Amino acid sequence: MSEGIDTGRLTPRDREILKEVILTHILSAEPVSSRSVSKHSHLGLSAATIRNVMADLEEWGFLVQPHTSAGRVPTAAAYHLFIESMMEMRKVPAKEKRYIEENLKSSSADADQLVGATSHLLSELSQQVGIVVTPGWGETVLKAVDFVPVSGRRVLCVVVSSTGFIDNKLIETEEEIPRAELQRISNYLTENFGGQTLRQIRDQILRLMAEERAQMDRALARTIDLARNGLDLDSGPEVVVDGAQTLLARPELSDIQRVRRMFEAFADKARLVRMLSQCLLGSGVRVLIGEDNDLTSELDFSLVAMPYGVGQQTLGTLGIFGPSRMDYQKVIPLVHFLGETLSRALAETFSGGSDRK
């Protein structure tokens, strides 16, 4: 929709007025009147003049009136224009940066803890909903496997990814395997399969099984069996959502129907992942507002999100979800900073710090 709008038509004065409307609306959550723009902008124009301009802006698709004789509210197109060319970013305060870095110290935190902390920080510092999508296991590169005997034929398989994600899986073997042999198998698998993705490993194992089933000895058979069961983690990306209740105080969620729709949206993880995935391409912060997307338009919400990852590899997305009327000047740099900090923390977990001595 926003492509259809001819922004070239806007004079500097039009832009100034539109900006004032947006800023005021972000603060007040109410339709903005011509009078308030006239008073607060430094243009020295009367309300009547502002009204003429606002009528134009409405015609061009940047403003809407909830009803005749009400003030005006910015559209998604207006927010996009504001973000792209009318807004100066507000830097993340040093205090918040310190706070974030303290909470995302990579030492003694695995990736899941980092992701959880990130989600919480996003929510806490923006007073909106924080969302982080974790990478699925299929494309994960294996760092280490370990089998721990826990009782009888039950074995705990611990899988560590190269980016610090950990998964546990309890498996049942056909016969009891002594601790020493489990350790041999752990070592063997870690050494031989470390550095490959779980998908590659699974394919390899299936091939091995098909080819050599006949001449396999008992030890190899056990190894393959354990690997097949333990490394068979095909779970997709997970979504970590934090702070949904902070939005309950906002005026835009004063009616139950919208609250319900919001929680239904959060319950539909697959749809959330799909929405967040739109921000996977590129490397910077991307903003989805209203009409772009079903979920955001349904609720009049926006999504400010960016991908995170280690080196060239993108692992997932993180972002803030909340009413379109949000403080983009603050929120965009915040998402950016958290994305970089999380990426850095993940990179340090296993490669930096203690490794480079």
Add this chain to the structure above:
Amino acid sequence: MSEGIDTGRLTPRDREILKEVILTHILSAEPVSSRSVSKHSHLGLSAATIRNVMADLEEWGFLVQPHTSAGRVPTAAAYHLFIESMMEMRKVPAKEKRYIEENLKSSSADADQLVGATSHLLSELSQQVGIVVTPGWGETVLKAVDFVPVSGRRVLCVVVSSTGFIDNKLIETEEEIPRAELQRISNYLTENFGGQTLRQIRDQILRLMAEERAQMDRALARTIDLARNGLDLDSGPEVVVDGAQTLLARPELSDIQRVRRMFEAFADKARLVRMLSQCLLGSGVRVLIGEDNDLTSELDFSLVAMPYGVGQQTLGTLGIFGPSRMDYQKVIPLVHFLGETLSRALAETFSGGSDRK
């Protein structure tokens, strides 16, 4: 408060009428009129007679009127009486039992997964909020420890409790320790400390450190150091809450203020744990309604909960939280069945099944 009420005063007819009021209110969520009781009960009494009785019941503290000339609503005392002596339990349908048992199969599920599934089942089958409290780590009995080298000085410590709970903790050691030695240490600690609680183990280690620091050799020092860091899990009980959004459809949550208070209540984990802990004593299902407790009375909610555990050892509590107007006949047996099934599943995880061959 309920102790102060003289239930002996109630004639069988009074009880019948009270029961009818409660049952009707549970279905309708509205104040119950004398006329509707007169029509639906089989007493063959006129509305006027019912009115007299209801006036008495109100005087005795079992009913209240939202306002004059409205029907009547049961009090917490009425629900308690209903549950204790007026209600026949409705058995959990065989279909639901099967569904539960399928979802709580102990094989290849660790305790955290079982707890998560239980919480979800509680919510799904009751259409209320499901809550499960996990045991804190301090009193947990160790089953196995395992150290996995992941990179440089970073070591992943995996702790498995005797009841199937698993925790991972990434620790940083002073120097790089070879994989083989880590495995020796894992074996040593598992063999020597298995069967003790983490608190006991920690005390023992501290004593060891104080006494023998001088004559410790390097290997022992490392072992103790790893044990001290890895087994230092003092996290308290966790609360797993599921299905808060299912309540949004209920008429009692039609105003935002109550929704907010409900979510604030869920955010205050410590208070939830405290409330649930009231149900730790005894072994059966316990019901807290309104006035008994600040959280339930604040929201006009009830808690139906029971402890779960393995053998003599109580591990935690599980229950259902929702508006006092809930279907106790269905919900109490459901909580009971889920409590037993979860306990059984946890018991089987490590002792049953594959162990007894």
Add this chain to the structure above:
DNA sequence: TCTTAGCACTCTCCCGTCGAGAGTGCTAAG
């Protein structure tokens, strides 16, 4: 003595009205 029909009373809820207030659009003059 218990039950019940009858009736007056009370309270909620819905609906229409009304006036204030806010904001706009238009017009005509500067």
Add this chain to the structure above:
DNA sequence: CTTAGCACTCTCGACGGGAGAGTGCTAAGA
């Protein structure tokens, strides 16, 4: 091109009346 002025529109809260539901009380009946 700007702006003051004015009529117009729409929301919102207050007010009020009428319908409906339900009660409490009373007096008559079993």
